[in-house]
Amino acid sequence: MVKQRFQIFGVHAILIAYCALALGPILLVVMNSFKTRNAIFGAPLAPPTATTFSLIGYMKVFNASHIGTYFMNSLIVTVVSMVLVLLFGAMAAWALTEYKFRGSTALALFLSIGIMVPIRLGSVAILTMMREADLNDTLTALILVYIAQGLPLSIFILSEFIQQIPRDLRDAARCDGVPETRIFFEVIAPLLRPAIATVAVFTIVPIWNDLWFPLILTSSDSTHTITLGVQQFLGQYITDWNSVLAALSMAILPVVAIYVVFSRQLISGLTAGAVK
């Protein structure tokens, strides 16, 4: 019994130590972003106090960059891509799992190539295409690329999910003579809600965090996303520690807030998706 207690204590000690390693750097950056320059360098590990508290970094970021625009761009790109990935992905997953036809297996294989082969490797041709279609430096270009990038994995995840839906549900509807399109949109689609969290982890987070395609496809401030905008801002203001820490915190905090709210769903979605 004593030995077991000791073991459990050891396990908690290891896990707490690792959590400190995972959380420490994030806390350090956020904490110091609320401090004066002297306090950042004088006592980096101390939390901000009444005398060292300062929002100067945040003010500078707001004044010197288009952070509001970047944020809106990221939001538009991510939300539109997410909705279309889910819609197109669910429709394709449904067709591939429910109706077997000649070539459906080959089509499923074709659609799964993108799970392993990164779309980035086609960047040279993507840039040429976007220039020719006059879509260069638009959010539309980013959205199209991100839908193509997100579809393979979401079709895979949603197919796994659709297979678990009891057959009786659709067959009952069919016996009542409900048309196939309505079976999908009114019976199946609402049942896919829990899978959204899983698809979100695997497709939405990479879109929000992506640096490559904004870097390649957008060139003006009005189309930069938050990741690229912050990256360029940080590059320019690297010596201004208040601004750098504030910009980092502003990029970290929304993600952390959303993550904390949805973490249970996200993680159960992740583990559920991983099992199959």
Place this chain on the structure above:
Amino acid sequence: MAEPISQVVASMPRARFVALMALFLGPAVAVYTLFSIYPLIATMGLSTYTSDSAGGFHFAGLANFVTLLTDSFWSKPFWNAAKNNLIFFCVHMAVQNPIGIALAGLLSLPGLKLKGLYRTIIFLPTMLSVVIVGFAWNLILSPLWGVAEGALKAVGLGSLFAPWLGLPSTALVTLALISVWQFVGIPLMLIYAALLNIPDELVDAARVDGLGHFRIFLHIKLPLVLPTIGLISILTFVGNFNAFDLIYSVKGALAGPNFASDILGTFFYRTFFGNQLQLGNPTMGAAVATVMFFIILAGVCLYLFLVQRRLRRYAF
């Protein structure tokens, strides 16, 4: 077995069935083919052309690849990037995946309290943008701020501190470890999910035989999750040989100091887009992308044919 579905669908007029499939599959297949598969093929096509100063393209066969692999102006940086990429991958395999597996083993201990909280915290860095993580560590490891130095001094190891990100000998490994710190949550989650799937009877039987937690993990659980370990290995491989964001945001396109942290992703970017030292070259960039494609393809094939075959999947 006669299923109602096949009857309803089979009795559907053929034209209607085709229209239905086109409706369901059309949008996904169109966007995916146009913006993912076609660009990949077009990029490979472009890699067999060269461009002249007037902007015209001429078919050149495999000349770009010969240049890339043999002309020292191209081959030196290419092999340097390939070698660094391999080191980058090895650090992930040697550090990230064992830590992820060990943490998953601890988290899956029966009756452990607070496991949800631990999981949430350890997975948090994975959610953040690589750019943010890179910059945050850049500041923490900076001798200007002295946080890392102070932390080492506090435990009596102050003399070990060096500006790791700035030294040619340590920059690459330091960057790899930053990436490990961020992505350890992925092997953790995948292995954790696989461990949860192991039937209790197996573990209970071993417990009755008097095996401790550690030996149960090593001899019973670990062999059962080998397929998942294979999966995280290939995911790590693809992710690493396609990495770019971290090196670019911490060290810039030139992947300094003196290309010590250059990997294929940054080399591809420089070749394609150009930088302070050279003009962008789309055809050469396409050639680099094609080589990267074949490296990734080789890894995936190796996984599919060798690893997947050998590891017997445990049937639940």
